[in-house]
Amino acid sequence: MRLARPLENLIDQLLKLPTIGPKTAQRLALYILKMPENEARQIAQAIIDAREKVAPCSTCGMLTDVDPCAICQDQGRDQRLLCVTEETSDVIALERTGFRGRYFVLNKNFHLMDGFNLDDLHLAPLIDQLASGKVQEMVLALNPDIDGEVLSRYLADLARPYQVRVTRLAHGLPVGGDIEFADEITLRRALEGRHDVQP
Numbered sequence: 599m600r601l602a603r604p605l606e607n608l609i610d611q612l613l614k615l616p617t618i619g620p621k622t623a624q625r626l627a628l629y630i631l632k633m634p635e636n637e638a639r640q641i642a643q644a645i646i647d648a649r650e651k652v653a654p655c656s657t658c659g660m661l662t663d664v665d666p667c668a669i670c671q672d673q674g675r676d677q678r679l680l681c682v683t684e685e686t687s688d689v690i691a692l693e694r695t696g697f698r699g700r701y702f703v704l705n706k707n708f709h710l711m712d713g714f715n716l717d718d719l720h721l722a723p724l725i726d727q728l729a730s731g732k733v734q735e736m737v738l739a740l741n742p743d744i745d746g747e748v749l750s751r752y753l754a755d756l757a758r759p760y761q762v763r764v765t766r767l768a769h770g771l772p773v774g775g776d777i778e779f780a781d782e783i784t785l786r787r788a789l790e791g792r793h794d795v796q797p
């Protein structure tokens with residue numbers, strides 16, 4: 599049976615989203631058709647608005663609708679601490695920890711395995727911040743995978759001429775995890791990142 603073409607098209611569009619498979623796409627499309635029309639329009643309009651009004655901050659790369667973003671404008675932030683992340687979603691997670699430094703978001707939309715050139719990352723605003731002399735420590739909060747490893751070394755090299763201390767998040771065992779089930783790399787990193795136990 600062939601579906602109505604606009605319905606088929608909606609399913610195809612939804613299929614482009616991550617974690618959405620054919621069955622979910624079909625269920626969502628049929629759900630959208632059953633919604634009150636104004637609600638369906640609100641979803642469509644929200645996608646258009648977000649695409650038109652949200653863009654990376656010219657200073658830190660975080661997705662924002664004001665440039666510079668609220669964090670870059672916040673004078674209460676510690677200018678000496680600059681945390682580098684891959685995505686805006688990482689900043690949202692780090693903000694929940696109470697971190698009060700500033701950020702630089704790489705907006706990395708590639709995998710190094712696919713042959714991306716590191717020189718194509720837009721790092722000029724990061725270099726400007728390192729060169730400003732205000733940053734004393736660059737905290738690399740990159741994902742603990744191959745790309746994160748390569749990027750960490752690359753960024754540490756980049757910071758070297760500016761005498762900025764470069765640190766990275768400790769990798770280790772997840773809270774609630776079992777040592778016996780941890781993989782070798784996680785366990786080795788956890789050992790390397792060991793610290794004193796305060797009495």
Ligand SMILES: [Zn+2]
Binds near residue numbers: 656657660667670
């Ligand atoms: Zn910003």
